[in-house]
Amino acid sequence: MLSGVEVRLRGALPSPSDAHDAGQRLGRRLVLRHALDGCRVTVNANKRRVLAWRLEPFPELFVHWSLAPWADDVLAVLDGDRQAWIRLRDRLPSHDPEAVPTDTRPRGRVHDLTELMRTQREWLTRAPEVPVTWGRWPRMVPRRTLRLGSCTTSGAPLIRIHPVLDHEDVPDWFVGFVVFHELLHVVFPPLVGASRRVVHPRSFRMAERRHPDHARALAWERRHVGTLVRRCAERVSG
Ligand SMILES: [Zn+2]
Incomplete structure (x- = not known):
């Protein structure tokens, strides 16, 4: 069981102290927003895992250092806001168009x-x-x-x-x-x-x-x- 916010830093970060502070702020917002006991925020320099969220075995957010300061948009993306994702994507040092969801078409002929x-x-x-x-x-x-x-x-x-x-x-x-x-x-x-x-x-x-x-x-x-x-x-x- 995790209580409070734990920040982990991974990889070559331009400013580890800024990354740590941004991770703390982000973690506190997540705990409040989702009524969690605690969570871990892993700030990374990993282009393949710029933003990922998992709940098991405990709530953990993986976030690229360039996105960590943009807490409002990060939280919005976790709630499914694609506009927020487009804004974040443009803040990555160089963004990979392949990582972007294409236009979604959820309403089918028979099933929605x-x-x-x-x-x-x-x-x-x-x-x-x-x-x-x-x-x-x-x-x-x-x-x-x-x-x-x-x-x-x-x-x-x-x-x-x-x-x-x-x-x-x-x-x-x-x-x-x-x-x-x-x-x-x-x-x-x-x-x-x-x-x-x-x-x-x-x-x-x-x-x-x-x-x-x-x-x-x-x-x-x-x-x-x-x-x-x-x-x-x-x-x-x-
Ligand atoms: Zn499967």
Whole structure:
């Protein structure tokens, strides 16, 4: 259990004392805003982790030194404000356009991902607000399996859901479960060990099993993956 604000400095920072002060201020704002007992702020010089937030095993914010002084915008990004992210991005020493979420299109023909995200967040305590969008159709014909969702966790997180799920035959609770799975990737980021990366840590799997649709979602996927792959292949080659 962490109480108060702990600041860690990582990497080559132009001014460690400024970074420490900015980290403290940011941490105090986070504790107040999210009613936390405490949190850790890691100020880094890591271009691949300019802004990331996780709640387990304790609340921790990773922030690039150039963004740490902009507490208002950092807090707004954690609340899902994309304009704030665009402002922050421009303050990075040299920004990487690849790290920016593309325009989101959450409203599909059948399913509205914003609405599904809203209901799925209720299954988690202190779930972050993460933008969600329908992904693009792949250019390659899939073989036996599909990646139904994906999530970027470096920079501002963005969840993408496979467009093959935007169909009358796909129940909304199933799409909701896929959204939930991807949301868990934000709450429980991959563990990077000495020899391998654990994409679905134990804490992730336990939280996933607590979801009321867990069993029927796995069963539905097993039963229908063939149809989804076929539908996707038809779309790609047609
Ligand atoms: Zn996963």
